[in-house]
Amino acid sequence: MSTSRRDFIKILATLPLASSSFASDGHSEKNGDLASNGTSYSVLMDSTLCVGCRKCEWACNDKNHLPNKDISTFEDTSVFAFRRRPEVDKFTVVNKIQSLKEQQTIKIQCMHCLHPACASACIVGALKKQECGAVTYDADKCIGCRYCMVACPFQIPAYEYKNVLTPKVQKCSFCVDKLEKGEKPACVEMCPNEAMTFGTRAELIEVANSRMHQHPEKYFHHIYGEYEAGGTSWLYLSQIDLRGSEFPQLSSDPIPKLTETIQHGIFKNFVPPLALFTLLGVAMHSLKDKDRD
Amino acid sequence: MKARPLNIPFFTPGVWIVFSLALIGASAYLYRMFFGLAEATNLTNSYPWGIWIAIDVASGVALAAGGFTSAALAEIFHREKYHVILRPALLTAMLGYTFVVIGLLADLGRYYNVWHPMIPTMWQGNSVLFEVGLCVMAYLNVLYSEFAPIVVDRFKGKVTFKNEYLRQKTEGLLTFLDKFFRKILWVLIIAGVVLSCLHQSSLGTLMLIAPTKIHPLWYTPISPLLFWLSAVAVGYPMVIFESLLASKSFGIKPETHVLSSLAKIIPFTVGFYFAAKVIDITIREAWPFVGEGSLQSYMFIFEMALFAIPLILLTQEKIRQSVRGLFISSALVVSGVVINRINVFLIAYHPPYTEEIYLPSIYEIAVTVGLICALVLVYRFLTINLPIVTIEDGE
Amino acid sequence: MKKIIFALSFISIQAYIYAFVDNSNPTNCKECHTCDKPSTQALCLHPCPRHETTNSNKHNLSEGPGIVFFKDIAEHFTPVKFDHRAHADMSSLGVEKCNFCHHFTPPGKIQPCRDCHTKNSEDLKRPGLKGAYHRQCLGCHREWSHDNKCFSCHENTDKKTPVDPSDKSDIIANAHPKIQSPQTLVYKTPYRKAPIVTFHHGQHIKSFGLQCVNCHEKFTCGNCHDSDPNKKKKRTMQQVHQSCDKCHRADNCSKCHSLKEMAPFNHADKGWKLNYPHSKLACKECHKTPEEKPKKECKFCHKTEWTRQNFNHNSTGLKIDAAHSMFECSYCHSENNTFKVFCNKCHFDGRDPKKKPVGEYLTL
8 A cells, every 4th residue: 555655656746747848838928929029020911012923923932942934924814713722832822802803912821920820739849930930840840640731720731642751731931041041031022013021020010000091092901910810920901801801800819829728727737637636546545445344 | 257258259241341341441541551641532731631530530539438437437436346347448448549549640641750749859738639649649558558467367377388487487477467567557547537538628629729610519618628528428338339239249148237227327427418518509609500501500410419319318217228228329329429529520620712622532431441340350359369358157 | 415516516617618718809009000109299100202292393304314224123034124205205294294203302303213212121111122113113004904914024034135225226215196185075875854965175175274184183094005995994973973063063964964966155145256366265264253254344354554555456356447546445435335336426327336347447
């Protein structure tokens, strides 16, 4: 009896160490800091300035060594008949805004959320929100569970289903290597009309607001991504309300807020599982004694 | 009354059918391994999860709940008469989780990295899947450790090596293992229950990360509680279901009196789950969605009915006493939980930007059916060769 | 008792989990304001020259450069040869003139784009040189051609074959042709009672002294040069009437609508057939407001004290001979009504200068 008591205490002592990882909610707090600090980069995409030349698609393919075609072929506007989605071989697409009669286009890519659901979902931390603002993917860690694709509210990550042995999750990386060198993402550099502005998030929100105030007739008064899903690094201005049209209608809560709250609630300082363990242990021992009586 | 190996042939005509289905499944499994997910499955960027997750993993884990629920009943709360169901339930749980992992490996794009979540540098505490993964992995070890004494039991004192030295050493090792496992068994049992509670509920948290994609009938913050309650609810029906099936298949008399008294608990567990579900829908004011006439609403009604019918049936003493009544009502609860898991992971999942829907490919179906059949075969093989089933004396 | 405790704990677990969900949705000031504490004095708006400065300079077409060669930012495409003169000529048709493109022009010489729009702009609110060029060009060109073709301006992407900036042969540098203005337009409208509307376009321009832009507001190149035949804009009832309503009162339909084509306005119908030079005047020269009815009296408009010496009677169309030119004005004309003429002071045969054909001499 005494030996098993000692064992019991030993196990009690080792368990929290083993799983302290999900017992603390330090990770989400760190993400919260990222949202507010000034070094996190953003892009403001003004869809009223997008001319639909699709040169950003060419630049993205070029930068990421994706299958690419001659630059002149990107002037083909027949693709606007469909609402295309980012794929494993194209991280960004320019789509026609479906609800508008005239040809007005908008660029779609990873939104680089401030509280990315994909990164919260990732079982091995292959997807990460970097200090610079990019949500990056590390294929070497990935186990290929595709939970990130379930989690993403913008339906961005694409999967190399056709790759038998080393399939990857593919999405825009915000050109993180260029960002770290102090350069702009390839698409932003390429855009002839400067429909995209690159800067820190706070600056860009101010730019967006001043544009809306100066041309109230030109813009729908809303910055998509300022609060959606707890904020995204890519911000959008448009002549229409993008909520529920080109982008989903999202609350200002970070997408992973509920799951993280539950998860860290269940593992709060590892108390609930240990309490259950102790309770069951006590029940087991006391009921056994009673049985013998 | 002691569990012992069965003296029956492995192959019967029925087993041959199951065996061929398992073989087809194995070929489909190999097809996926050689030609990749694109060839073998209908998964897309919009629907990254299919029946391999919904049935093989989520339902598989739920149906293996018999292991921890009966362990809790017999070992922790010391209802000694239920000891006879312990070993079959443990075997079901062990095989269930083993096949969950095998099924999961088919679904993982980089299955060879499946060990990554164990490496501390890759721990990701925010991920619900990480929690489920670690718990399942730990629980699998607990199950194997709990099962080890049964294997030891089978061979202890019966080692027939010609070489006397080797025989003695093997016997010595078996005796040591027997002692060791007996000593730590109580830790294993409690740990098993705790781990089960954790990951059974966390499976319910999984889909909460997609608030915009999950139908409001199933998107509830108490989803983990519902998953845990349904796992508890399906534990005993699964034991009854599997016990009745096995006794029919093995040609032995079912333990009707044990199963009947076990069935007494079911109305409470299923009732709690059902009540929680009704309260949840009421609090969230989601009843209008039940009547919206969509596939989702019909599936919800179907799922609820699969719980409501056995809930009523099993309150009847007469039905609890009859083998057929027990079998039908427990089968209903089992299918209710399976439908619930399919609903949460597939039917409720509605991705944006697409009109297409997901239907499993023949390879996906073949693998799922094949895995179930393989599980049945291994179950049969182990029950024949290891002391699992307790047969009443005089049989 | 056990059951009650069990039920209570069960409900409390549910309540506990519900408590996780935060439904609060605070109103956010930042939805409208960029700074933390906006006030009526400081609305957090940054001035931009585009909207602050207007050009008071008047420049001649010839002052601007002929061909501009944009080569500062050529990266993926060849540089663009831009015929500044032709574009300046086009923009001279509009109200904005040079300002149509040069939106910020302090007094003096007009600044080139790159003075403000640098290649790598640090100011996020100001487009860089590339953006400024493209936005300026695409503003008209996209409206005009409805495509996203880069090659309308950029010759090709092949940088190995450089473009010769001195070669002006491939640039169509014609001045904008003179716009033909229609005299009379007859519209058939859906107004059943009186479907025909006759619009005397020429008379409007002449009589009211109008410029094109006075009516054709906000017209850009694309209004005429629109390659999309489907884009014929359907105008609403209100829009159709808008340009007429500005002067004509909308409540009187028959003013414009009738059953047949209407003749142009004739001043003679109002009792005064206008001769030269009055026939050359715009309406407002005499009618200060549309309602004003000036007296048919020279003094009403002409403030000059006319005498025998300073008035050339020949300009009225009635020439007078030397004998008559000896009289003071008032000898023949009534003091209060210039058009009342007395011949009977001398002639007693009832003669009247009005019956004299115009251009003939009035003789004794």
